[in-house]
Amino acid sequence: MHVVLVEPAFPKNQREFLRGLLSTGARVSAISERPAEALPSELREGLFQFERVRSVVDEHAMAEAVKRLSMRARVDRLEATVEAHVMAAANVREQLKIYGTTSRTAWLCRDKPAMKEAVRKAGLPCAASARVTSIADAEAFAKSTGYPLILKPLDGAGASGTTKVTNDAELRAACETLRVPSGRTVAIEEFLEGHEGFYDTLSVCGKPVLDFACHYYPNVLEAMRTRWISPQIVCSNRIETDSYQELRQLGQKVIEALGIWTSPTHMEWFAGGKGLKFSEIGCRPPGVGVWDLYSAANDIDLYAAWAHAIVHEKVPFKTSRKYSAGMIALRPDRDGVIAHYEGFDQIQKRFGEWILDSHLPPPGTPTQGVEGGYMANAYVRMRHPDYDTLRSMLNTVGETVKVRAR
Numbered sequence: 123m124h125v126v127l128v129e130p131a132f133p134k135n136q137r138e139f140l141r142g143l144l145s146t147g148a149r150v151s152a153i154s155e156r157p158a159e160a161l162p163s164e165l166r167e168g169l170f171q172f173e174r175v176r177s178v179v180d181e182h183a184m185a186e187a188v189k190r191l192s193m194r195a196r197v198d199r200l201e202a203t204v205e206a207h208v209m210a211a212a213n214v215r216e217q218l219k220i221y222g223t224t225s226r227t228a229w230l231c232r233d234k235p236a237m238k239e240a241v242r243k244a245g246l247p248c249a250a251s252a253r254v255t256s257i258a259d260a261e262a263f264a265k266s267t268g269y270p271l272i273l274k275p276l277d278g279a280g281a282s283g284t285t286k287v288t289n290d291a292e293l294r295a296a297c298e299t300l301r302v303p304s305g306r307t308v309a310i311e312e313f314l315e316g317h318e319g320f321y322d323t324l325s326v327c328g329k330p331v332l333d334f335a336c337h338y339y340p341n342v343l344e345a346m347r348t349r350w351i352s353p354q355i356v357c358s359n360r361i362e363t364d365s366y367q368e369l370r371q372l373g374q375k376v377i378e379a380l381g382i383w384t385s386p387t388h389m390e391w392f393a394g395g396k397g398l399k400f401s402e403i404g405c406r407p408p409g410v411g412v413w414d415l416y417s418a419a420n421d422i423d424l425y426a427a428w429a430h431a432i433v434h435e436k437v438p439f440k441t442s443r444k445y446s447a448g449m450i451a452l453r454p455d456r457d458g459v460i461a462h463y464e465g466f467d468q469i470q471k472r473f474g475e476w477i478l479d480s481h482l483p484p485p486g487t488p489t490q491g492v493e494g495g496y497m498a499n500a501y502v503r504m505r506h507p508d509y510d511t512l513r514s515m516l517n518t519v520g521e522t523v524k525v526r527a528r
Contacts, residue, residue, distance in 0.1 A: 123148040123433050124170065124195045126188060128202040128211050129178050131160040135411060139203050142425035144168040146433045149195055153178060153187045170195070178202075179210040185217055192218075199432055203386070203406050208232065209277075223405055227381040231405040232277040234309040237380070241400050244379035246372065248400040249312040255305070257297045263310050264293055270313040273300060286313060286343060314401065316394015318342060321373040322408055322416070323387045324424070324431055330374060330387075331437045332427060334416050335361045336408075339513075349453055349492045352520035356448035357415050358509050368398055376403055384431055410496045411449070411503070418478050418505050419447035447478070447505040450516045451496040454489040454527035460499075461485055465522040469502070473515050478503040489527050500525050 123146075130140040130152045143150045144165065151171040154160070158172045166172075171194060173187040188197055200220050202211035212228035215221075230237050235253040242248060250267050253276065254260045264271055273296045274284040285296040300308045318341040323330035336357045338345065345353035360366065373389050380403065388408040390401035407413055407428070417424045420441040427439040454460060460483055470477065480502045490498035502519050506512040 123198050124151065124191075125149070125199040125201060125432060126151045126153060126191055126197050128152075128184075128200070128207050129154050129156075129204060130165070131156045133204075135414075136203065137161065137165060138413075138425040139201075139428065140165050140168075142423070142427075142429035143432070145426050146429045148429075148433045151191050151197075153184060153191075178207050181210050181213050181217075184210055184214045188214060188218055188220075201432055205232075205404055205406055205409075208404070208406055223383065223385050224381065227383075227405060230380045231382070231403055234274065234276055234311070234402060237402060238311075238400075240379055241376055244375060246375055246379065246400055247397060249314050251309060251311040253307050254297075254302065254310050255307050257294055257302060260293055260297055260302065260310055261290065264290070267312050272311045272313050273297070274309050274311070275300070276307060276309050284343060314392040314394065314396070314399055316392045316396070316399075318390065318392050318401070320408065321369050321389045321391060322412070323373060323377070323389075324428055324437060325377055325382060325387055326384050326431050326435050326437060328378060328381075328383050330370075330377065331431070332422075332424070332439065332441055333361065333370060333373065334419075334441075335366055335369060336412065336415075345451075346493050346495070349455075352450050352452055353496060354448055354450045354513075354516050354520075355410065355412065355415075355496060356509070356513060356516065357412070357419050357446060359419060359443040359446045359507070360509055362443060372398060372400060376400055380405075384435055386428060414478075415447040415449065415503065415505075418503075419443075419445040445505040445507055446509040446512045447503070448512055448516055449496060449501050449503040450519050451498070452500040452502065452520070452523055452525050453492060454499055454525045456527045457489050457491065458527045459485075460487045460489060461526045461528040463500070464524040464526065469519050469522055473504065473519075476504050476506050476512075476515060478505055 125148050130136050149170040153173045171191050175183040200215050202208050209228050212225045216225045238248050238251045270288045287293045287296050319337040322334045324332040339354040382405050385405045386407040389403040392399050413424045422439045427437050482500050
């Protein structure tokens with residue numbers, strides 16, 4: 123088995139996917155925009171072959187690199203775990219007849235309106251949505267659906283470029299910001315009220331073999347727009363209980379509807395007055411180090427589990443559900459550079475045994491904006507056997523630890 127991993131050097135956690143593949147005993151090669159020296163020596167030395175390209179989303183360059191790698195040994199798998207790389211990798215796979223996620227499935231997991239249309243055709247609950255190419259299109263959708271609405275790029279990830287609008291003036295302004303009058307096509311959707319979370323799987327042959335449920339506190343859009351909030355992501359160890367079975371069934375049906383086969387999945391959902399509704403899905407792992415939380419919560423190496431799924435189409439790991447695990451982002455009180463921290467010593471003394479790790483950039487480090495995400499500045503990651511106790515501890519961290527900037 124010869125597996126090629128796309129861009130193993132960046133972001134940093136990509137190295138864990140490479141480590142996982144090397145642990146299977148397969149031949150592992152890599153294609154990267156960065157030199158091989160960007161990898162730690164122990165990983166670099168484990169590679170069978172290495173190709174550097176100008177861009178890993180340049181499909182012609184990628185295809186030529188794969189052809190060169192196949193001269194010494196046939197390429198059996200070509201894997202990409204970063205959202206921006208998934209479509210190019212799928213197209214190259216299809217062109218070179220390499221087994222894996224198809225171009226159609228990758229496209230359905232990137233193009234938001236097409237994704238939702240496929241989910242609706244399968245009879246599954248999701249928000250009303252459409253693609254718009256003009257302000258007139260957007261206004262017609264608003265007239266038929268009503269406010270509030272969400273506008274976002276067709277293939278965006280996270281909350282990047284996502285805007286909530288509540289009236290005609292805000293709608294027109296959002297269209298201008300997203301360059302709709304200049305010919306850009308964007309997605310417009312019904313705004314779903316309710317609690318937001320995500321359901322992730324490692325699926326093999328279309329069936330989840332490992333699955334996980336997480337919650338956002340508060341919802342992502344609010345968290346990415348409000349400085350004073352210390353947002354949390356919390357993985358529940360209660361997923362086997364009755365209250366999560368509707369979610370697990372929805373996730374399985376979405377995977378089937380989009381033709382996802384052997385792949386990680388990351389599915390966002392909302393639960394509110396209109397019931398449980400699908401939001402969107404990616405055929406790739408979640409970001410912001412969530413797989414580290416899953417691994418710590420379940421006493422498994424999820425990166426190795428993924429590698430076994432890719433190489434052997436089976437996973438010799440089981441989830442223990444021993445812990446819930448979560449992270450809290452700690453925002454600076456202003457933009458500038460970090461000056462100092464307050465309260466962290468208290469947290470270490472009180473909760474030390476439950477702290478997985480923390481990231482406190484040293485004083486003098488430039489701050490990143492609120493919209494930068496959960497790992498943009500400081501954060502703390504924790505676990506505990508009881509979900510409610512973990513939530514309480516994370517709340518205490520947010521109330522106690524202050525990031526002062528100047």
